Amino acid sequence: MSTENLTTPVVSSSPERNSFQKNAHIEQAKKDGEEVSPAYLKMWEDIAADDAKKVEDPKWRIDNLEYDLRSTDWILAKARSRNEYAQHVYAALCNMRWQRVGVWPALTDSYWSCSWRHAGGIVADMLGKGDYINWYCSGMGGLNGDYDPDSESFEQWTTRTKFVPEGKVTEEIREDFQRIGWVPSEWPDD
Numbered sequence: 001m002s003t004e005n006l007t008t009p010v011v012s013s014s015p016e017r018n019s020f021q022k023n024a025h026i027e028q029a030k031k032d033g034e035e036v037s038p039a040y041l042k043m044w045e046d047i048a049a050d051d052a053k054k055v056e057d058p059k060w061r062i063d064n065l066e067y068d069l070r071s072t073d074w075i076l077a078k079a080r081s082r083n084e085y086a087q088h089v090y091a092a093l094c095n096m097r098w099q100r101v102g103v104w105p106a107l108t109d110s111y112w113s114c115s116w117r118h119a120g121g122i123v124a125d126m127l128g129k130g131d132y133i134n135w136y137c138s139g140m141g142g143l144n145g146d147y148d149p150d151s152e153s154f155e156q157w158t159t160r161t162k163f164v165p166e167g168k169v170t171e172e173i174r175e176d177f178q179r180i181g182w183v184p185s186e187w188p189d190d
Contacts, residue, residue: 009071011055014124018047020131063100065093065112066122068180075176079126084162086123088170090135093119095167097185098177111185116166139165 022044029036054060061067069075069089079086097111105111114122120132152160164170169177169184177183 009073011067012070012076012126012128013052013055014121014127014129014131016129016131017051017121017124018044018131020133063105063110063112065098065177065182066114066118068182069122070125072180075180076126078176079123080128085172086127087135087138087161087163088168088173089126090119090123091139091164091166092169092173092177092184093122094139095187096169097187098182099185101178101181101183112182137166138163139168 022041025040026036055067061071075089079089093114094116097113099105099111117132117136120135120138123135124130124132174184
């Protein structure tokens with residue numbers, strides 16, 4: 001079998017990933033007239049290096065919804081062309097477990113899930129820009145100041161932006177994720 005056409009997909013990444021907290025700390029230190037600890041800056045450099053190394057690890061790519069989302073060209077194209085689609089990806093990753101389609105994942109009861117912050121970071125990586133904070137809590141009116149409860153209701157805001165609450169899996173996302181081999185599975189009521 002020829003391997004000349006077999007290539008490893010490129011994993012989309014945001015150069016601004018992991019910058020929000022670091023930059024906020026630097027700004028606060030400046031306001032307070034303090035110096036930023038070199039150890040603090042090194043910590044963020046190490047996090048970025050670990051993230052870059054993780055993406056290159058073939059084991060990380062196995063049964064990993066994050067990898068599939070960050071390396072599937074047609075999903076990346078949809079997220080990059082439609083802000084509401086990117087937000088729907090974020091919302092679907094929050095408060096939801098995802099299971100790889102197949103007998104073994106079902107038999108072993110194995111799932112993929114992530115935190116809201118990580119979900120925001122995945123979307124930033126998919127878009128190739130921003131950080132988790134650009135998407136974090138976007139289903140609740142967002143942290144970006146776009147929602148003003150004094151000027152519109154939450155329902156009006158969701159109609160205008162087409163954003164959905166965290167944990168909501170739209171039909172389009174359900175179909176697209178299934179196409180790449182994943183189905184949602186609600187968390188059990190414990």
